[in-house]
Amino acid sequence: MEEIIEQELQQAYLKLVRDTNFDRLELALNEPNIFSILSIEHMEIRHSNFLGWLLNPRESHGLNDLFLKRFLREIFSDEKVNGISALHAESLNFQKVEILREWKSIDLLLKFPEIVICIENKVHSKDHSNQLARYKEIVREEFPEPEFKNVFIYLTPYGDASSQEQESYAFFSYQIIIDILDRILEVYKELIPAQSIIYIRDYIKSLKRNLMATDTTNDLAKEIYRNHQKLLDFIFENKPDYMDDFSKMIEQFLLENGYLIGSKGKGIVRFISKELKAIVPAYSESNGWTEKEAFMFELDFRNKKKLMFKATGAPAPSNPIYKNRLAEILKGLEGARKTTEIWQVFISEETSLELKKLALEDPEKLKTRLEGFWKKILPLIQRVESTMLSHKEELLALKKEVQVKRRLDLF
Incomplete structure (x- = not known):
């Protein structure tokens, strides 16, 4: 990137903020946009839920079969849908349609007395593990032709091929x-409940801005x-990398409280007391942690919506004697989890945490939340350590x- 000096930076900033x-x-x-407020604009399952709501003529949106009928016209006009025409959408009994969500893992299933429409909805991911073939087989077994006409739809932001x-x-x-929604709002908005109009407009805005990049805000951003x-x-x-900044905040907090920092990881801080460090070994083989420790306390915020504390025993690839004995010792701990996994989480606690929001808006409040959670988990840490x-x-x-x-393995 071309170098920029401080004076140029100030001038460039003024030019930016003066740009209308x-x-x-x-x-x-x-x-305000309800989909952005709830942070669900990129969540595939939420899109399927909202589509299921729009498609159901008996739902509270007040569209009746307006959206469903127009949606079916588009589907039936596709050349891959044989034996059904767009005109067929006018003759269906919309009061008998069933809109099923996650039926046998299928995102959306529209069931009429004579037609079944299977919709696989992909927002950012791609089809995998032969799932489309499985869904086709399930539908054909449950709704065999010629009693039912089966239609299979692959829905993506840009109409990508599976x-x-x-x-x-x-x-x-x-x-x-x-x-479809733009046209419905343009023609029928006087007949639709005001709250439904707000939801639909927010949904259109969310689709255009976050999935299609065709909103006016996208054009403004490019300009x-x-x-x-x-x-x-x-x-x-x-x-700023808010996850790395939070890692540094946690590490500094732990060091100030007399703890040692363990193996590094993105979105997770591992630590141990000096007393426990003396009795916890490092394995000779890789176990997923850079320092190969047998046991560590962890503060895990990879989820970005919560902060989790864990007392964790690591895998012991070829010498599990320490791991097994530690599990026996800690299984009697008050509040201990029954664990048989390769990674053994003996005890855990969590709290909700809007990490990105707090990190960017109020780092001091983030530190306060960390200190509050620490007070909650410190008795757990002391209990494990004492045991x-x-x-x-x-x-x-x-x-x-x-x-x-370990020394023998080195030779």
Whole structure:
């Protein structure tokens, strides 16, 4: 990237904030949208839920069969849908349709007395593990022809082709949904409940902005970038990594409280007390942790919506004697989880945490939340530590056995 000096940076910033497109974009992005508020604009299952709501003529949206009928017209007009025409959509009994969600793992299933429509909805992911073939087989077994006419739809933002079953599935874009809803609102908005109009408009905006990149805000963003590329590239190169920043905050907090930092990981901080460090070995073989420790406390925020504490025993690839004995010792701990997994989480606790929001808006509040959670988990940490230290001599002897094996493995 082209170098930018401080004076140029200040001038470029002033030019950006004086750009009226910048004001327009900021105003548009600050408009409330229920899908953005709930952070579900990229969640496939939520899109399927909302589509199921729109498609059901008996739901509370007040559209009756307006959306369903127009949606079926588009589907039936596809050349892969044989034996049914767009006109057929007018003669169906819409009061007898069943809209099924996640029926036998199928995203959406529309069941009429004589037609069954299987919809696989993909927002960002692709089809996998022969799922389209499985769904086709399930539908044909449950609703055999000629009693039922089976229709298979692969729905994606841009109407992309599936990786398999391309002869059986018709490919449709979310643009069809946008077009149908736009037209319904244009013609029938006086007949639709006001709250439904708000939801539908928010959904259209979310589809255009977040899936299709065809909203006016997308155009504004592109124009702003073209006019201020140098500044924006510089900002992007130096944008904060809130997960790394939170890791550093946790590590500093732990060090100040006398703990040692263990194996590093993105979105997770591992730590241990000095007393436990003396009796916990490192294995000779890789076990998924960089330092190969047998046991660690963890603060895990990879989920980004919650912060989880765990007391974890790591895999012991070829010498499980320490791991097995530690599991026996800790299984009697108050609140201990029954664990037989390769990774043994002996005890855990969690709290909700809007990490990104707090990290960008109020780092001090984030630190306060960390301190509050620490007060909650500190008794758990002390309980685990006390239990392990009550077997100090035994665990220390087992550690020495592991270390002997490790030295032998090095030769």
